[in-house]
Amino acid sequence: MRKLLLPVAALVASVSLHAADDLRSNVGIGVGTMIFEGQSGLLSQICAATTNGCFGNQTFAITTGTLGAKPWTGIVSNGEVQSFVRDNMDQLAREMAAGQGESIETLAELIAVPAAERATFAQNLQAHFGQIYASPTVTSTEVVENLAKVVEKA
Amino acid sequence: MRRLLPLLLATALAAADQYTVGEVQAFATARGLAEDREWLTLLHVERAWYGFRRSLVDDPAFFLAAEGRRDPQAELDASIAGLLAAPIADAKHMVERFPARAEFLIRRLGLDRTRLPVPRSQEFEDAYAGLGPRSAALCFPTAYMNTPASMFGHTLLLIRSRVKTGMASQAINYAALTGDDGGVAFALKGVLGGYPGHFSLMPYWQKLNEYSDLDQRDVWEYELALSPEDLRRLLLHVWEMRGIRSDYWFFDENCAYYLLYLLDAARPELALHEQAPPWVIPLDTVRIMREAGLVTGVSWRPSLATKVKARAARLPPARAERARRIALGELPPSAAVDGDVAASADELDLAADYLQALRNRSKVDQAAFQPRFVPLLQERARLGVPAQEAISAPVDVPPDQGHGSLRLGFGGGYHGGLRYVEAAIRPAYHDLLDPAAGYTAGAQIDFCSLVGRWYEDGQTPVLERFDAIGLRSFAARDGFFHQPSWKVDTGLVRELVGNERNDEYHAFVDFGVGASWALGGAGLVYALIDADLRVIDADPSLAIGLGPEVGAILRWDRLAIQPGARWGSYVGGLHEDNWRLGLRGSFTVHRDLAVGFEAARWRSWDVLGDSLGIRINAYF
Known part of the structure; x- marks a missing residue:
């Protein structure tokens, strides 16, 4: 584990969050919000009132995020697509089912769908929603794999 | 000679094969x-x-000179020495650690990059190219309807990147690392600079997930007019702030203040941080940026809760109710689908929004959520893309266009048989009767509100009331959301006690919790149970009063009124039954000018009295 993390830390110039990232690397629907649970009690709200909304549990050291991202070779091995899908499992599901939305646009940008084909791309995802989000317990890695099958077939 | 010296030094520098530290330092000093x-x-x-x-x-790591924190000249000399130093293996060169300072020195001293041991920070250049910055925006998440705390809000900077959708922006965030402290320690350490503040960078979608989905906060985005050179300087500075710690001070050295520094690093002549008031509210930074002419456009993102409310309001009640039951798992998703495809899609979207909101509030657990969510969306995916109405902002005024947060008031009236004139100051932020435009309805956050009066029988003015904190969160209950309504007031109040009508000061913490309900579009009614703790000059020195409070907040255009009644039975150092029946109101003359008024009859501490007052309130 330590060996694996070292080059990552060197790349990202920060040691923060990566353990947490690893834990969240392959998540299901509805999981993304769990890390924030337990923050909504009345007492914590009142405390927050005196300490400003600036406080919160989040990444507190700098990470490069999408800074320094490498060009991709394919959808499945595209780290940006992987992390985007992982972070937005629920919204992607919503917008895929609706056949439009900002997360679909972002996905299209990340995998370089030409602007003229974006509408068809979104409709294609909507038509194949059941294959991409194939089961209630589908994980983000599976969503990316299923997505690759649908997109590459088209 | 003063003018000649830099010229001579510049000529010497230009001629040299290799820069010497002493020469460059002398040149920089000569140029001031x-x-x-x-x-x-x-x-x-x-x-x-x-x-x-x-x-x-x-953080000492931010300075190259031992005295760098206090001595900009020493830091300049040390930075020049670092810039010209040969790279050492396994140690970061000054250019890698402080690329903004290095670029500043190169630019302002006209240094030839090719003659520097480390011409540029390759790490930064790679990251910069990967990000592909296009422009910048300021992000202001507004109040979560049940958290007045969030009215103070937060601001973060967004860098619009090569991926052109807004959610794929890079978010630059300055926040305190609070750890696991809770309660009073959390509050005190926050105010007193007990937590380290750090800059962080993350994809904006992560912040959106947090704000708009979880915290139910709508988000405003203000596009900023920064040139590509400005953007580059900004990111260079963010780069050198990585991992650097500053003590986080709630009132001034907070997220908002540090973002002003970032903008100043982007374009030094702005000097925004010098315009900041002694206390910096995130919203004020938006105003400062607008006044500096930086804001070129405003947009809005609805939170999940806003979407639920908007869709529920525009759907026929039967459809809204069915959507609610679908989200709760009481009906199958197919129940929403009929011949009206657009309305069916809206109904399923409402059910999905609400189901996500329930999940975010832990009202539905993961095991129940997944098998309900996916079939619902499968049903939705069959409906294609019918023409659905977009969701628009419930307030037509962006938050920075609301009234100023500092309120000064001057007025007069009659209280307990005596006439008075009064002056009042409230540094921040918004109370329920202040002009409503741009602020979240039903939410109040007042800090350090002070009222002084001069009574007709008095020799000197007296402190009438000091409210350190005055919070209200009145979120109307509806079929979808059932938050409690609550209030907290704490401070010092002058009271008339007993037959002698003695002046006494009571320190108090007055807490109330209950519920409120919407009155059509006119406002809301609320009912609370209050517990009022008093610290008094008696034996025992504590008294506590319990009792109900009911009231309403009604708005018609410029007029807002708040009728209310309260009763409390006190035990401890004072045994009394107190009550108060009254009406407060405010008439908005202008965004930054209002007339407040009050009429009440009350019985407290065995004194029966009336109050009647009027006050002009100006906002800055």
Whole structure:
């Protein structure tokens, strides 16, 4: 584990969050919000009132995020697509089912769908929603794999 | 000679094969770079205060010179020495650690990059190319309807990147690392600079997930007019702030203040941080940026809760109710689908929004959520893309266009048989009767509100009331959301006690919790159970009063009124049954001018009295 993390830390110039990232690397629907649970009690709200909304549990050291991202070779091995899908499992599901939305646009940008084909791309995802989000317990890695099958077939 | 010296030094520098530290330092000193605004901004040096001047940054790692925090000249000399030093294996070169300072020195001293041991920070250049910055925006998440705390809000900077959708922006966030402290320790340490503040960078979608989905906060985005050169300087400075710690001070050295520094690093002549008031509210930074002419456009993102409310309001009640039951798992998703495809899609979207909101509030657990969510969306996916109405902002005024947060009031009236004139100051932020435009309805956050009065029988003015904190969160209950309504007031109040009508000061903490309900579009009614703790000059020195409070907040255009009644039975150092029946109101003359009024009859501490008052309130 330590060996694996070292080059990552060197790349990202920060040691923060990566353990947490690893834990969240392959998540299901509805999981993304769990890390924030337990923050909504009345007492914590009142405390927050005196300490400003600036406080919160989040990444507190700098990470490069999408800074320094490498060009991709394919959808499945595209780290940006992987992390985007992982972070937005629920919204992607919503917008895929609706056949439009900002997360679909972002996905299209990340995998370089030409602007003229974006509408068809979104409709294609909507038509194949059941294959991409194939089961209630589908994980983000599976969503990316299923997505690759649908997109590459088209 | 003063003018000749830099010229001679510049000529000497230009002729040299290799720069020598002493020469470059002398040149920089001759050009007065140590006192240059851009240099002081990069070091976060505060303007002189009684001759005492130092950087806000507390982390020694931010300075190359031992005295760098207090001595910009020493830091300049050390930075030049670092810039010209040969790279050492396994150690970061100055150019890698402080690329903004390096670029500043190269630019302002006209140094030839090819003659530097490390011409540029390759790590930064790679990251910059990967990000592909296009422009910048300021993000202001507004109040979560049940958290007045969030009215103070937060601001973060967004860098629009090569991926063109807004959610794929890079978010630059300054926040305190609070750890696991809770309760009072959390509050005190936050106010007193007990937590370290750090900059962080993350994809904006992560912040959106947090704000708009979880916290139910709508988000405003203000596009900023920064040139590509400005953007580059901004990111260079963010790069050198990585991992650097500064003590986080709630009132001034907070997220909002540090973002002003970033903008100043982007364009030093803005000097935004010098315009900041002694206490910095995130919303004020938006105003400062607008006044500096930086804001070129405003957009809005609805939170999940806003979407639920908007869709529920526009759907026929039967459809809204069915959507609610689908989200709760009481009906199958197919129940929503009929011949009206657009309405069916809206109904399923409402069910999905609400189901996600329930999940975010832990009202539905993961095991129940997944098998309900996916079939619902499968049903939705069959409906294609019918023409659905977009969701628009419930307030037509962006938050920075609301009234100023500092309120000064002057007025007069009659209280307990005596006439008075009064003056009032409230540094921040918004109370329920202040002009409503731009603020979240039903939410109040007042800080350090002070009222002084001069009564007709008095020799000197008296402190009538001091409210350290005055919070209200009245979120109307509906079929979808059932938050409690609550209030907290704490401070010091002057009371008339007993037959002698003795002046006494009571310190108090007055807490109430209950519920409120919407009255059509006119306002809301609320009912609370209050517990009022008093610290008094008696034996025992504590008294506590319990009792109900009911009231309403009604608005018609410019007029807002709040009728209310309260009863409390006190035990402890004072045994009394107190009650109050009254009406408060406010008439908005202008965004930053209102007339407040009050009429009440009350019985407290065995005194029966009336109050009648009027006050002009101006907002700045």
